Structures are given as C-alpha cells and as structure tokens.
Amino acid sequence: xxxxxxxxxxxxxxxxxxxxxxALGIYPIFWAIRYMFYEYAGYGTPKFVGLYNFERLYHDExxxxxxxxxxxxxxxxxxxxxxxxxxxxxxxxxxxxGAGLFKTIFFMPTVLSASVMSIVFYVIFNSYNGMLNQLxxxxxxxxxxxxxxxxxxxxTMILIAIWGAVGNYMLLFLxxxxxxxxxxxESASIDGARPAQQFFYITIPMLGPxxxxxxLLAITVSLKGYESIMVLTQGGPFGKTDVMFLYVxxxxxxxxxxxxxxQQFGYGSAVGFAAALLxxxxxxxxFYASKKLNSLY
Amino acid sequence: xxxxxxxxxxxxxxxxxxxxLVAAVILYPVLMAVLGSFKTNAELNGGxxxxxxxxxxxNYSKAWKGANFARFSWNSLxxxxxxxxxxxxxxxxxxxxxxxxxxxxxxxxxxVQASTMFISIGAVVLKPQxxxxxxxxxxxxxxxxxxxxxxxxxxxxxxxxxFMRSIPRDLDEAAMIDGSGFFRTFxxxxxxxxxxxxxxxxxxxxxxxxxxxILPSVFTMTNPKLQTLTVGLANLRYGVxxxxxxxxxxxxxxxxxxxxxxxxxxxxxxxxxxxxxSVKG
Numbered sequence: 277x278x279x280x281x282x283x284x285x286x287x288x289x290x291x292x293x294x295x296x297x298x299a300l301g302i303y304p305i306f307w308a309i310r311y312m313f314y315e316y317a318g319y320g321t322p323k324f325v326g327l328y329n330f331e332r333l334y335h336d337e338x339x340x341x342x343x344x345x346x347x348x349x350x351x352x353x354x355x356x357x358x359x360x361x362x363x364x365x366x367x368x369x370x371x372x373x374g375a376g377l378f379k380t381i382f383f384m385p386t387v388l389s390a391s392v393m394s395i396v397f398y399v400i401f402n403s404y405n406g407m408l409n410q411l412x413x414x415x416x417x418x419x420x421x422x423x424x425x426x427x428x429x430x431x432t433m434i435l436i437a438i439w440g441a442v443g444n445y446m447l448l449f450l451x452x453x454x455x456x457x458x459x460x461x462e463s464a465s466i467d468g469a470r471p472a473q474q475f476f477y478i479t480i481p482m483l484g485p486x487x488x489x490x491x492l493l494a495i496t497v498s499l500k501g502y503e504s505i506m507v508l509t510q511g512g513p514f515g516k517t518d519v520m521f522l523y524v525x526x527x528x529x530x531x532x533x534x535x536x537x538x539q540q541f542g543y544g545s546a547v548g549f550a551a552a553l554l555x556x557x558x559x560x561x562x563f564y565a566s567k568k569l570n571s572l573y
Numbered sequence: 574x575x576x577x578x579x580x581x582x583x584x585x586x587x588x589x590x591x592x593x594l595v596a597a598v599i600l601y602p603v604l605m606a607v608l609g610s611f612k613t614n615a616e617l618n619g620g621x622x623x624x625x626x627x628x629x630x631x632n633y634s635k636a637w638k639g640a641n642f643a644r645f646s647w648n649s650l651x652x653x654x655x656x657x658x659x660x661x662x663x664x665x666x667x668x669x670x671x672x673x674x675x676x677x678x679x680x681x682x683x684x685v686q687a688s689t690m691f692i693s694i695g696a697v698v699l700k701p702q703x704x705x706x707x708x709x710x711x712x713x714x715x716x717x718x719x720x721x722x723x724x725x726x727x728x729x730x731x732x733x734x735x736f737m738r739s740i741p742r743d744l745d746e747a748a749m750i751d752g753s754g755f756f757r758t759f760x761x762x763x764x765x766x767x768x769x770x771x772x773x774x775x776x777x778x779x780x781x782x783x784x785x786x787i788l789p790s791v792f793t794m795t796n797p798k799l800q801t802l803t804v805g806l807a808n809l810r811y812g813v814x815x816x817x818x819x820x821x822x823x824x825x826x827x828x829x830x831x832x833x834x835x836x837x838x839x840x841x842x843x844x845x846x847x848x849x850x851s852v853k854g
Contacts, residue, residue: 282674282755283674283675283676283677285670285674285754285755285756286670286673286674286675286676286679286755287670287676287677287678289666289667289669289670289755289759290666290667290670290671290676290678290679290682292662292663292666292667293663293664293666293667293682293686293726293730294667294682294685296663296720296723296724296726297685297686297689297724297726297727298685299705299724300702300705300720300721300724300725301685301689301698301724301725301727302685302688302689303701303705304697304698304700304701304702305692305694305698307697307698307700307701308694308697308698308701360595364592364595367588367591367592368592378592378596379845380838380841381596381599381600382595382596382599383841383844383845383848384599384603384834384837385599386844386848387780387833387834387836387837387844388603388784388830388833388834389783389784389786389803389829389830389833390784390786391784391786391803391806391807392784392802392803392806392826392829392830393602393826393830394807395806395807395809395810395822395825395826396602396603396605396606396822396823396826397602398810398822399605399606399609399617399819399822399823400602400605405618405619407605407609407617439598439599439602442595442599443599444848447845447848448848451848471584500693500695502695503786503787506787507786507807507810510811520695521695521696524694524695524696524697525695525696525787528696528697528699528700529696529699529791529794541700544696544697544700545694545697548694548695548696548697549694549697551694551695552692552693552694552695555693
C-alpha cells in the first residue's frame, strides 16, 4: 500500500514533464511523419499523395541548392572555428596575466541573441552605407565591398557564424586542456620538445576524446543553424544563402520578401524530414571516420 | 612554462598581439552597436567619426516610446521569466522523481527526454505546436510561447539530474523516516540544496528564452502587441517603413543586448563553469 503510494507520487512528479514533452516535442514529429505523405496548403482537406513529395524533392533544384549551401555554410564555419578556438584555448591555457579577461571577451557572443546581433551586423555589412564599407572608404578603398551581395553574402554569413561560435568552442577545448597534467609538458620541454612538437605529440592526442565530442556537437549544430541567415538575407540574394532549415521554414511561414512562396505543409514536412536524415547521415559518417582514425593512433 | 610569463619572448609577444586582435574583432560589433546607438541617423549613414559628435540619448526614448520597445521589453521579460520559472519547476520535479524513485515507465520517460535533444526537423514542429495552442485557446497570448519553451526542458532536466545525484540520499531517507512525505522532502530538503544548480540552470533557460526569435515571431505574426524584443527589432529591418532607421535599430538592439551583457558580466563564472562542465560530463 505504502509502496504504491510512493510510486504514484513519483509518477505524478513526472507527469507535467512527460505530458508537455509528448504534446509539444514528440507529437509534432509524428504530425510531420504523417503529413509528408500529403498535399496540404493549410485549408481544405489534405490530399494523400503517397511518396510524391519525395519524388518532387529529388527533382527540386532549390532544395539541392539549399543542401549545397548548408554544407558550404557549416563547412566554412567549422574549418575556421575549430582550429581558431583550439589555438585560442592553447594560448589561454598558459599561466598568463589577463587570461580571464580574454576568456570573458571571447565567450561573450555566446550569450547574445543571434537575431539581435544579425541586425547589428546588417548595419555593419550593409553594402550601401554600412559601417564596414565606410571604414574601408576612409582607409582609401573607395569602392567598398558588397558584403550582402550575391558574391559575398555566404562569406559574410560564415564570418558572422564564426564570430558567434569561436568563444564557445574555445571554452570547451579549455576544459579539455585543463585535464592534461602540466608535468607532461614540463618533462617534454626538459627533453627539448619545442612548443609545436608539444602541441602535435601531447596536446592533440591527449585531447582526443574531447576533440571528437566537440566536433560532433559542432557539426550537428552548424548544419541546423539558420536564424541569423533568416534575419540578414532571408536566403537571398538569388538563393545564395538559402540553407536547408531556412527552406523548410519558408514552406511553413512564407516570408514577405519572397512573395512567390505558398504554404506547403505536406511538402515542407518531407523537406524537414529529409534535412534531418541528411544531418543524421553526416553525423554517422563523422562518427565512423573518427572511429577509424582512433584505431590508427 | 613559468619562464614564459616572466620574460617576454618573441613568441609571447606574438601570442599576445594575436589575442588582442581577436578580442578587438569580437568586441567590434558590440562596441559599434553601443556607440552607434547614440549617433544621429545622418551620422550613421553618412560615415561619421568613431565617437558620436553629440550623444543622442533621444534615440533611446524614441525607441522606447515611439517604436514600442517598452512593450517589447515587457513581453520579453514576461516570456523569459515565466519560461525560466516553469522550466525549473517542471524539470526539477521530474529529475527528483527519476533520481530518487523507481516507478513504471521511468526508463521510457528518460528516453523520451533524451530523444527530443537529438531529433530536429526544424520549423516543421511550429505548425502542429501552433495548432495545439489554437485548440486550447492560447495562441493569442504569450502563454503559448511560454508553454512551448517549457516543453523544451530536456537540457535543464539532465543538468538538474546531475546536480541532484550529488545530494546525498541519506538526507532525504532520514527525512522520510522522520515522517516527511515525498513532496515535503522535495520542498524542504532537496530544493534548498539544489539552489546552486537551479541558479545556473535558470541562467541558461533565461538566456535562451530572452534570445529566442523564431518561435515568438511565428506566434506574433498577426498580433504585433505580443512581439518580444527580438521580433520587434527584426521587423525594423523588414518593416513597412521604407527608410532605414539605423539609429532606432541600434538603440533597440542595445535595449535587448544590455540586460544580458550585464547578467553575463556579473555571472560569467557560472556560464563558463557549465559550458566547460558539459565536456567533462
């Protein structure tokens, strides 16, 4: 009797959490799985179309453009962010004056809203009279750069993403570095190992597991991000910065500047599902590749 | 290693210069936002000096009263505070039950939480979430946004569970023997001891609620009165007024950024600790 009561109480304590998660976290996923087989514009009765949405996806150039852009966006961001944040972490891991202040500054973007900062970056990168072009002009570069134009918009978006992410990964790497005993470095430098040698023969191998975990996190996070692109370019110009999840978003909530869009809940669900699968696939490939690398060591 | 910090070597000067350069790049946009928020529109668009010629405090009152930022701030504060309190309560209760008791379906409940952290299909979920809120009549209030934010409590749940594990079980067992029930033990033993964990987790929930953009923007599309700071600000970029109001944008951005910057400067140890802790596991 007493035991059942205790169990009931525990269940009661779990219920708010479980009900909220089931209703607003799990149910929407099943909703999407259902509607990806339907054609549904938000009014009238949804029409069952079987696998048609996936056939359409296969031939949808805008989707594949978004896939390519996602890979460029995430890849570009990671190629700079990871080495840079590791370098910063190694530099700050030494005993030096001001290390705390540097850490505070580098981590700060992580605390700030991506959408709000995107508005600030809009003022900075704006091609016509943005702050950066004004600065370049004062330095004698009279023509300026069309930062948000077709040629440079993706690069600009990558730069903004790097700005926002470096501090976060620096901190994760720092935590990993602090787990490496300092005497290893001391005995290595007594043996005459130079800083570069120490980095490649001690730091990298000892950091192995942390490095792998951080990279896994970094890959999935960067493939999913679209908030600052949405605020800054809405995927434009000419779809140059359209990424997968932004494309999904537009299927559900057409944005003002792209008037040609109509709500397409069925097809949108299929695109969202495909995007999730692609991200899963990339993660798996990374997972196996890093395991292979592990056995080489 | 110690030698380095005493005598500046060439490598050390180089490293210091590099760190300063990165710090300057990181600070640049925030500094430009703060300084720019005190400039006139003409100054901003015409390429003025680094410092404002005349400090335009009026930009802030213009944003606050004229561009509705008072309303946006209140909405942001409401959403963030309610989401923080709600998330902490829901997650702490569930974490307490899972850590201290065995009950049917416990493993399933934990698995459900974990799965929500790994599956992401993007904005698709916003549509059924919105439909649900219409069904219960909450789509015209900010409570809908708050509920959806609370529903995303998996991260907090696992964070609190790990804090909970470090509270000795003997304490609540002793309390139970003295006749304290499941709920009373939670309220008078566990919650007070969980305070540091609740504080840190609360900081993270508040931050992400305050910064949330896509969810409130979808929910307030037809209801501008409910817009939060992030949404109201982004609308200045795509708003109906054709002329760009850079001064308003930057003053608005600062109204949104400064509270969190302040919290960060006061509590950056907590932010740093938890982020680092997520690696050590």
